[in-house]
Amino acid sequence: MNLEPIARAHTIAVLVDNEAGVLARVVGLFSGRGYNIESLTVAEVDAVKRMSRITIVTKGTPMVIEQIKNQLGRLVPVHAVQDLTSEGPHVARELALIKVEGTGERRVESLRIADIFRARAVDSTTHSFIFEMTGSTEKLDAFIGLMRPLGLVEVSRTGVVAIRRGASGFENGKMARANGDERPRAKKQRVKV
């Protein structure tokens, strides 16, 4: 009965007001409460409504994941929280730039593997490449692993962005804010100033 519940990775999307300090609030919540962040991406996704989307990959037991969602929902500038991992299928992608140095057979081999992985060379010198690659985290990991013995110099990765499959979006999806709170009304009253 005393089996430790298994900690699993969850991809959580958070729709927030794009205001000063909002990322610090989210990151501070994770560090302050000892939750783990495996990857985090953020960018404005609606310039008119000034909303940003944060995608976080975190790891935890079901109880901890539930807490994370509820704690995120409690933040005032948060519009909606979606646990993509537990709410049906979703697409997750990451982009990486991978620099590889080498000549001769190693150089040719890296190009061959890049071709198999559908990575694109975006910069080239006589003894180096920069590959651009998009895919799942696992695919990127595999490619980078293969590049290591072939002269891997450095890697830059964006972290995961993810979106739910199918026609429904964040606002008309099933889940808005954390499970307890009422959904914000579709028609937003803006403050008149």
Next chain:
Amino acid sequence: MSEYQELTGAEIVIKALVDEGVDIVFGYPGGAVLPIYDAIFAQNSLRHILVRQEAGAAHAAEGYARSTGKVGVLLVTSGPGATNVVTGLTDAMMDSIPIVCLTGQVATHLIGNDAFQEADTVGITRPCTKHNYLVRDANDVGRVIHEAFYVARSGRPGPVVVDLPKDVQLSIGRYAAATEVAHRTYRPRVKGDSTKIEAAVAMIAAAKRPLFYTGGGVINAGRRASELLTELVRLTGYPITNTLMGLGAYPGSDPQFLGMVGMHGLYESNLAMANCDLMIAVGSRFDDRVTGKLTAFSKGSKKIHIDIDPSSINKNVPVDIGIVGDVGSVLDDILKVWKKKRYKPDAKALKAWWKQIEQWRGRDCLRYRKTADVIKPQYAIERLYHHIKGRDAYITTEVGQHQMWAAQFLRFEEPNRWMTSGGLGTMGYGLPAAMGVQVAHPDALVIDVAGEASILMNIQELSTIIQYHLPVKVFILNNHYMGMVRQWQELLHGGRYAETYMDALPDFVKLAEAFGAVGLRASRPEELDDVIQQMITTPHPVVADIVVDPDENCFPMIPSGAAHYEMLLGPEDAKPEISAEGKMLV
């Protein structure tokens, strides 16, 4: 379309506060808030209470808020003014107290330059507030302040900081009245899910050994919530226990009330928690002081949890039914369902349950050895209760043994009468909080039950109390020790009293007199009643120094890392072996 008024940012601050119904602001001026103080000077709607240190303003605002149910307001300057309120903000965050804290900030063009009295206030206060704002434009001041009040009082209440750079206070802006502000995202759920409520009521009706376990959320939900809780508890005939924060939500002298629960809660409450078959948690949060060892916590019970904060549900203890909503609204719905479906409690099972509870009660867990030559601290609180019973009294406390004795021996018949730092455990809370309570209730009897160590942490506020003729009473249980810490050293560290004895203490009678208050002292049991009587009847601030038994410890007690059924009832109980895990707990 409404017309906008053009005002300075500072004038907008005052106008917005007045429009929010604020009558009292606790504060301390400084360079970065001078324009706001100038605007205060020019009006008569707001009364400003000048504290002696900003920490005092924060706790005073908390005391004001908790005793009135309204939002407490404080105004402090930038830099040290803001950093001094961090403890008070954290305290309000932990205990869910609605306060709005306005801080001055250096001018916007200086932010980030390490300017004089600059601190990153929004950065520092982000984790200890429900929300905070840095206002960069005078046109936003009105809207942000109204939003701040909305956020502070809605849902699970909490502290909100509004940081106001000096240039924003001085520049001209347009003021938006409160009605025009609707929050974009923050709309906490008030109404509970009706299916879950029906299931909960059925579960309540079917219980054999039920227990209501209610907390500060009931008090935060307003007086009506306490009335509904009382109605439900009486209708069912079930026993009820309160957390430290929840005292007063149900009449303390009622026989269905078992007393406080938790680490220093009553034996009958904790045993009822351990043995119930249904726990109905209302506005309480399964805090570690309440649950004790989690793996041994009330294993045989089903649990219903009603709370406005979804993150409170299933946080520490998994529950069977979690209902998110305002406690008052959900209790109202529960009562309606109960009456409509004509539920009746299981009378036979209930009778047996009460019989068991009465047996636990028979242990008389609060008993202590009375002595003729020294005042026992418990006796002091008992006598205090005897003298204030039935009066229009408000009690605040500091933190430590005295706080627990007050919680055990004082009984509260209604909500908002008991103000104590529960979650954060802030020594120095009680005196400024009492000041805030007295400002809100000028004619009431307001008593800070204190220890000699805690009281010294914000003693400067006696000066404020004198300035505003606030007849606050300070009732110090003086044992020369940081008693609670010493008690833990006895239990966990072989009685090695590292730095818990204060070799030098002020003469509290003279100290009171130096501030301009009345000082009294009782050193022997026979002097106690007179001193209490005199304290209560003196229409001025009084400091009563009650010299108590220095060695007394606070019982009953659940040692850290232990379960409810492993309670120590008194010094005669064998000192338990504390597990390594238990030693790590605070």
